[in-house]
Amino acid sequence: xxxxxxxxxxxxxxxxxxxxxxxxxxxxxxxxxxxxxxxxxxxxxxxxxxxxxxxxxxxxxxxxxxxxxxxxxxxxxxxxxxxxxxxxxxxxxxxxxxxxxxxxxxxxxxxxxxxxxxxxxxxxxxxxxxxxxxxxxxxxxxxxxxxxxxxxxxxxxxxxxxxxxxxxxxxxxxxxxxxxxxxxxxxxxxxxxxxxxxxxxxxxxxxxxxxxxxxxxxxxxxxxxxxxxxxxxxxxxxxxxxxxxxxxxxxxxxxxxxxxxxxxxxxxxxxxxxxxxxxxxxxxxxxxxxxxxxxxxxxxxxxxxxxxxxxxxxxxxxxxxxxxxxxxxxxxxxxxxxxxxxxxxxxxxxxxxxxxxxxxxxxxxxxxxxxxxxxxxxxxxxxxxxxxxxxxxxxxxxxxxxxxxxxxxxxxxxxxxxxxxxxxxxxxxxxxxxxxxxxxxxxxxxxxxxxxxxxxxxxxxxxxxxxxxxxxxxxxxxxxxxxxxxxxxxxxxxxxxxxxxxxxxxxxxxxxxxxxxxxxxxxxxxxxxxxxxxxxxxxxxxxxxxxxxxxxxxxxxxxxxxxxxxxxxxxxxxxxxxxxxxxxxxxxxxxxxxxxxxxxxxxxxxxxxxxxxxxxxxxxxxxxxxxxxxxxxxxxxxxxxxxxxxxxxxxxxxx
Amino acid sequence: xxxxxxxxxxxxxxxxxxxxxxxxxxxxxxxxxxxxxxxxxxxxxxxxxxxxxxxxxxxxxxxxxxxxxxxxxxxxxxxxxxxxxxxxxxxxxxxxxxxxxxxxxxxxxxxxxxxxxxxxxxxxxxxxxxxxxxxxxxxxxxxxxxxxxxxxxxxxxxxxxxxxxxxxxxxxxxxxxxxxxxxxxxxxxxxxxx
Numbered sequence: 089x090x091x092x093x094x095x096x097x098x099x100x101x102x103x104x105x106x107x108x109x110x111x112x113x114x115x116x117x118x119x120x121x122x123x124x125x126x127x128x129x130x131x132x133x134x135x136x137x138x139x140x141x142x143x144x145x146x147x148x149x150x151x152x153x154x155x156x157x158x159x160x161x162x163x164x165x166x167x168x169x170x171x172x173x174x175x176x177x178x179x180x181x182x183x184x185x186x187x188x189x190x191x192x193x194x195x196x197x198x199x200x201x202x203x204x205x206x207x208x209x210x211x212x213x214x215x216x217x218x219x220x221x222x223x224x225x226x227x228x229x230x231x232x233x234x235x236x237x238x239x240x241x242x243x244x245x246x247x248x249x250x251x252x253x254x255x256x257x258x259x260x261x262x263x264x265x266x267x268x269x270x271x272x273x274x275x276x277x278x279x280x281x282x283x284x285x286x287x288x289x290x291x292x293x294x295x296x297x298x299x300x301x302x303x304x305x306x307x308x309x310x311x312x313x314x315x316x317x318x319x320x321x322x323x324x325x326x327x328x329x330x331x332x333x334x335x336x337x338x339x340x341x342x343x344x345x346x347x348x349x350x351x352x353x354x355x356x357x358x359x360x361x362x363x364x365x366x367x368x369x370x371x372x373x374x375x376x377x378x379x380x381x382x383x384x385x386x387x388x389x390x391x392x393x394x395x396x397x398x399x400x401x402x403x404x405x406x407x408x409x410x411x412x413x414x415x416x417x418x419x420x421x422x423x424x425x426x427x428x429x430x431x432x433x434x435x436x437x438x439x440x441x442x443x444x445x446x447x448x449x450x451x452x453x454x455x456x457x458x459x460x461x462x463x464x465x466x467x468x469x470x471x472x473x474x475x476x477x478x479x480x481x482x483x484x485x486x487x488x489x490x491x492x493x494x495x496x497x498x499x500x501x502x503x504x505x506x507x508x509x510x511x512x513x514x515x516x517x518x519x520x521x522x523x524x525x526x527x528x529x530x531x532x533x534x535x536x537x538x539x540x541x542x543x544x545x546x547x548x549x550x551x552x553x554x555x556x557x558x559x560x561x562x563x564x565x566x567x568x569x570x571x572x573x574x575x576x577x578x579x580x581x582x583x584x585x586x587x588x589x590x591x592x593x594x595x596x597x598x599x600x601x602x603x604x605x606x607x608x609x610x611x612x613x614x615x616x617x618x619x620x621x622x623x624x625x626x627x628x629x630x631x632x633x634x635x636x637x638x639x640x641x642x643x644x645x646x647x648x649x650x651x652x653x654x655x656x657x658x659x660x661x662x663x664x665x666x667x668x669x670x671x672x673x674x675x676x677x678x679x680x681x682x683x684x685x686x687x688x689x690x691x692x693x694x695x696x697x698x699x700x701x702x703x704x705x706x707x708x709x710x711x712x713x714x715x716x717x718x719x720x721x722x723x724x725x726x727x728x729x730x731x732x733x734x735x736x737x738x739x740x741x742x743x
Numbered sequence: 744x745x746x747x748x749x750x751x752x753x754x755x756x757x758x759x760x761x762x763x764x765x766x767x768x769x770x771x772x773x774x775x776x777x778x779x780x781x782x783x784x785x786x787x788x789x790x791x792x793x794x795x796x797x798x799x800x801x802x803x804x805x806x807x808x809x810x811x812x813x814x815x816x817x818x819x820x821x822x823x824x825x826x827x828x829x830x831x832x833x834x835x836x837x838x839x840x841x842x843x844x845x846x847x848x849x850x851x852x853x854x855x856x857x858x859x860x861x862x863x864x865x866x867x868x869x870x871x872x873x874x875x876x877x878x879x880x881x882x883x884x885x886x887x888x889x890x891x892x893x894x895x896x897x898x899x900x901x902x903x904x905x906x907x908x909x910x911x912x913x914x915x916x917x918x919x920x921x922x923x924x925x926x927x928x929x930x931x932x933x934x935x936x937x
Contacts, residue, residue, distance in 0.1 A: 529827055529848040530751050537757030540852030544764035564760050571753050617750075617800030658800055 110361075114354065121350055125343050132335045136311050143282050144313045144328045151277045151317065151326065155250075155268075158188055159232065162252050162264050169196070169254065169264075174205060181207035190273040191266055192247065197223075198262040208267070215265070216240065219249040222321050226251040227260050233321035237270060237290065237298040246270040246290065246298030248322060270299035270324075286328045293323040304331045391467075391488035394474055399424050399444055402483060411467065411490050413459035430458035449473075449484060454491070466491050505714055527578060527611050531571035538568035581607045595742060596633045598667045598676060599624040605639050609646045609663070616654045618661040628667055629741040631674050637715045641723075644708045645678040645735045652682025652733065660731075669741060673721070677736035679728045693725065712737075744787040745769040745859055748778045748807065749796040749825065758794060765856045767863070775802035783816045790867030791819060792843070792859050797826045797833065808837055817841055818869040821862040823855070875935050878924045886923075889916040893929055894936065 161184050169177060181194045185207055193208020201215065201223070215223065222235035235249040250266040270290050278288050278301060287302035291314070307329025314327045385392060391408030395401055400423045404416050412419070412428035419427070429437050433456055443449060449471050457465045468491045474483040542564050549556045581604070602622055613620050631638075646663060653661045664679045685693065694713045709723075716723040721739035728734045745762050747769055749755045755771040762769035768789070772778035778793070779802070793811075797804040804824055811817050821843035826834045834845035843862045846855050882890060885906075892902045899917065903910045926932045 530754055533825075533848045533850070534751075534753040534757040536849050537754070537761040537852050541757070541761035541764035544761070544853070548764070548766075564757075567753065567756060567760075571757075574753075 129335045140311045192269045195265040226253045234319040274301045396483040428457045531575040534571040535568045538564045595630045597630045621664045624667040631739040632742045641712045649680035673738040675738040679734040681732040746793045748772045790863035792862040
């Protein structure tokens with residue numbers, strides 16, 4: 089897990105194609121969807137049209153067949169006209185009409201157009217103009233011919249004549265004329281199933297209907313067909329018009345449901361699309377976050393180690409590997425005892441591991457790890473519970489700091505502090521010794537004067553031969569003795585101070601401490617003629633401290649206080665040392681009426697080598713603070729309400 | 744009278760005892776200001792001398808000496824400085840400006856007392872001169888003329904001629920002069936002004 093490989097990138101269409109292709113497919117799908125019903129309709133329409141055409145052809149054939157049969161019958165009749173008797177001819181005519189209802193009448197006319205023999209409903213009517221034209225053309229061409237359709241009166245059923253010219257010895261002798269009722273022709277030749285679905289009409293050359301059959305109502309005009317009957321001399325055409333309308337675009341539920349499904353598909357596609365887009369964005373963000381995290385973990389100098397609830401290592405980062413000097417694959421999956429546990433601290437690890445299994449853990453502790461080369465690394469470990477996305481506690485995450493450098497610096501600091509203490513003590517001694525020379529002069533001078541004076545008295549008594557007045561000499565000698573005592577005390581206190589020894593914690597009584605260095609403080613104070621006031625409550629508990637260090641702190645503070653007052657009026661030069669008990673702490677305050685401390689000075693007051701004094705080393709307060717903190721106390725300063733400054737340190741009271 | 748000015752009580756007391764052992768009248772002053780308040784108000788016939796400690800809280804010894812100089816008392820109050828360690832250059836400087844002597848502590852006490860006696864004698868002498876000068880100052884201009892002629896050994900008559908006044912007037916002047924100068928004879932007067 090020490091390296092992070094990005095997941096293999098699946099093949100994907102890049103760029104605009106990713107979006108364009110599905111879009112095109114969807115459009116194509118929609119186009120096909122729209123085209124298909126239209127196509128189906130078109131096909132249905134074509135089919136019907138074709139059906140109509142076929143049916144129309146069939147009707148035409150039937151019609152033509154009927155007409156041809158009649159033509160044949162008339163031809164046979166024409167051939168027999170010369171030989172047959174008139175009665176027989178009439179009978180055959182009647183027979184023909186019976187067989188073919190569409191034949192309204194059959195006439196035999198002579199060359200002048202007069203009826204020779206007629207078979208039909210009413211007598212022989214005059215031929216219609218179009219019929220006469222046809223008769224004329226038939227005679228000229230010597231071929232049978234149909235007339236154009238006509239009606240006897242306006243609105244009457246359409247009729248049509250068939251003229252069969254009769255020649256005898258190459259001479260026109262007349263014609264056989266068959267008159268068709270077109271309506272009857274339709275009724276007879278069109279089958280009922282066709283008439284059920286279509287309006288059938290016979291139309292002349294002006295598209296005017298001359299006969300019509302529309303059993304199921306008029307045609308819709310959607311499927312129509314016109315076909316010429318191809319009768320010689322006639323332009324009569326057959327027209328059919330289906331009663332069926334055009335097929336509907338969405339003729340059934342199937343297409344509707346397909347479209348509904350397609351729309352549903354489209355909607356879900358879009359939803360899927362958006363979901364995928366969101367997912368991709370989230371994935372991208374996650375990947376970026378992951379890369380960021382990995383980079384962060386790899387760049388950390390803090391070791392990271394995750395363990396599951398059984399204490400098995402599940403993850404380590406490179407920094408951790410570096411701290412313990414083992415590669416990640418030798419660590420991940422390992423259960424205690426760990427390869428980096430030092431043998432001498434095994435009991436401690438086991439105890440802590442047992443705690444981990446029990447579920448309680450120290451959030452922060454110091455221990456040591458062992459590297460494969462046997463060297464030891466002091467580390468600081470911070471542990472916190474590892475909680476997964478469901479909020480379940482799955483293990484522990486620990487960050488491990490290599491504190492060997494810190495330890496080394498601490499050790500170095502400690503040594504330097506010790507050296508500083510020693511040199512500061514010497515510096516203080518230097519100052520004190522110069523005062524000492526002056527101060528020792530005083531008692532020595534006094535002693536000298538007393539003794540010289542005493543000798544003078546003795547000498548004079550001897551000269552004059554009188555007795556020595558002891559009462560005169562005694563006080564002088566007593567005073568000389570007292571001064572010698574004083575000189576001794578000064579020397580002793582300095583000697584005590586200079587004595588070098590290891591810091592020893594002992595019971596220190598503040599009153600006693602102050603008494604011990606009072607002479608030294610007086611020495612300091614005398615230089616600037618400062619009055620000293622001391623107040624220590626009788627019931628003040630002692631503190632546990634190194635006596636010499638406390639003395640040094642106090643002497644530093646008193647010296648500073650005294651020097652701060654050298655510029656003020658002599659009557660205000662008062663050094664006050666007050667001790668008291670506050671919140672279980674013994675507080676010792678040294679106050680002066682000096683110049684006070686400017687804000688910018690206050691900021692750097694405790695920093696080493698900072699001094700406001702021309703000859704100062706700037707070590708005094710720095711060392712004082714260190715010394716006080718060494719004893720678990722604090723050194724602070726505040727403004728003295730009566731002017732000047734109060735420095736105070738507090739130490740835990742010893743019970 | 745020996746004036747001891749030192750803020751250190753033991754030293755003050757010891758010096759006073761030493762002076763007494765030599766038969767010198769001594770007076771101890773606890774502070775420079777106390778001494779300055781009193782200085783010049785009274786002089787001893789036996790002469791005066793000041794033992795001045797250089798380092799003192801209120802006014803230091805040199806400042807006291809400077810004040811005595813400005814007040815014109817330096818001659819009547821010879822100053823012996825008592826210096827501590829390291830004050831020697833300063834003490835030498837005061838010597839040049841007329842201090843009587845300086846002693847660095849610790850000092851030889853009887854040598855100090857010898858110098859004190861010498862200083863007292865000087866003071867006494869200075870005190871005498873000062874008294875004569877003060878008496879001379881009380882004479883009128885005519886009396887000064889008469890005095891000068893008396894000191895040349897002239898008789899009353901010669902003086903009267905010389906000044907163009909009567910013998911009687913000269914005698915009156917002479918009586919006034921002897922009276923003001925506190926002498927009884929001309930010989931005594933000459934001794935005082937020699």
